[in-house]
Amino acid sequence: MFRNIPPVLNAKQLLDQSIRRTKKIVIHDRDKRYEIKKIIIARAETFITEVTSSLESYVKNFPSIDKLPLFYQEIIDIKVDTDKLKKSLGAIDWARKTVAMVYSTQGGSLIKSGNVDFLKQKQKEIYGRVSSIVKQVDKNLVFLAGAQKILRTFPDIEDVPTVVIAGYPNVGKSSLIRKLSSAKPEIAQYPFTTKQIYVGHMEKKVRYEKKKYQIIDTPGLLDRPLDERNKIEQQAIAALRHLADLIVFIYDPSGTSGYQMDEQTLMLQNIKKVFNDVPFLIVENKVDVKNTGSTNLKISCTTGEGIETLRQEILSILEQM
Numbered sequence: 001m002f003r004n005i006p007p008v009l010n011a012k013q014l015l016d017q018s019i020r021r022t023k024k025i026v027i028h029d030r031d032k033r034y035e036i037k038k039i040i041i042a043r044a045e046t047f048i049t050e051v052t053s054s055l056e057s058y059v060k061n062f063p064s065i066d067k068l069p070l071f072y073q074e075i076i077d078i079k080v081d082t083d084k085l086k087k088s089l090g091a092i093d094w095a096r097k098t099v100a101m102v103y104s105t106q107g108g109s110l111i112k113s114g115n116v117d118f119l120k121q122k123q124k125e126i127y128g129r130v131s132s133i134v135k136q137v138d139k140n141l142v143f144l145a146g147a148q149k150i151l152r153t154f155p156d157i158e159d160v161p162t163v164v165i166a167g168y169p170n171v172g173k174s175s176l177i178r179k180l181s182s183a184k185p186e187i188a189q190y191p192f193t194t195k196q197i198y199v200g201h202m203e204k205k206v207r208y209e210k211k212k213y214q215i216i217d218t219p220g221l222l223d224r225p226l227d228e229r230n231k232i233e234q235q236a237i238a239a240l241r242h243l244a245d246l247i248v249f250i251y252d253p254s255g256t257s258g259y260q261m262d263e264q265t266l267m268l269q270n271i272k273k274v275f276n277d278v279p280f281l282i283v284e285n286k287v288d289v290k291n292t293g294s295t296n297l298k299i300s301c302t303t304g305e306g307i308e309t310l311r312q313e314i315l316s317i318l319e320q321m
């Protein structure tokens with residue numbers, strides 16, 4: 001979704017690139033003075049065009065934030081800062097217009113004059129003026145380039161029935177999504193291994209049609225109020241809020257995650273209150289280590305126990321969406 005934005009150069013890179021392109025212009029004329037004049041005009045015009053068209057492409061090709069699906073809008077706000085992004089785009093657009101004005105106000109004197117010294121002086125002035133405008137928005141260009149790098153890491157979300165896996169850190173969410181889909185998020189024995197949203201796909205053949213579903217791995221959540229959640233946890237909340245047609249809540253009763261069952265239960269109760277219009281499926285993982293004997297569905301991502309039952313349960317709920 002965000003992979004087609006052209007790379008954003010900083011002020012120095014953009015100016016250097018534009019100047020390099022003007023150097024390629026060669027014009028021959030028997031009248032040497034006329035030749036110099038033509039070269040100066042062509043180079044100045046190319047310089048301005050290069051700068052303005054690059055600046056224009058940065059703004060134009062950037063997705064219009066307010067028109068994006070709400071999930072992306074929230075993730076951009078969490079990971080990039082929407083206000084700063086909009087200000088940067090505005091500043092870059094201002095620079096484009098101001099650079100274009102330089103030529104429309106000063107280019108005329110190049111065309112009128114036949115004096116080589118005057119032409120060279122005027123060319124220097126135009127380059128200087130354009131450089132100083134572009135340098136004024138350097139921090140905005142740098143910010144936009146950084147934002148673009150972050151946006152490129154965002155997963156492609158499709159508009160199909162979606163299950164979101166949630167739970168405390170280290171309970172086996174990523175292990176489960178690896179079992180159920182093609183997504184391969186990292187698994188490790190420490191909390192907050194997963195730092196962003198991962199998307200996998202599941203399929204079910206219904207008669208002659210293959211139905212496609214999404215399964216989303218989220219960073220671990222702790223039991224705390226929303227305004228105390230860090231940016232990693234906030235992404236999990238954004239996925240639950242905007243994408244979940246079904247929430248699979250994973251418990252780890254084994255104690256190996258480092259979190260107690262009562263902490264995990266408190267968090268489940270809290271997110272159930274917040275997302276009260278979404279169905280929940282409660283699952284206990286790591287049954288190979290501990291079986292509580294409760295009525296919850298029990299699975300083990302290590303031995304595979306219960307995984308197929310869970311898959312069928314998820315698919316039969318999503319199928320009805």
Ligand SMILES: Nc1nc2c(ncn2[C@@H]2O[C@H](COP(=O)(O)OP(=O)(O)OP(=O)(O)O)[C@@H](O)[C@H]2O)c(=O)[nH]1
Pocket residue numbers: 168169170171172173174175176186187188189190191192193194195218219220221285286287288289299300301302303
């Ligand atoms: N014994 C056992 N260990 C498991 C099982 N499932 C996962 N683990 C282990 O638990 C640890 C955490 O697994 P992850 O899948 O990374 O857990 P997570 O919930 O994604 O963790 P965060 O991304 O940090 O929130 C890893 O060491 C896994 O190998 C299981 O069913 N049985």
Ligand SMILES: [Mg+2]
Pocket residue numbers: 173174175185186187193194217218219220
């Ligand atoms: Mg994980």
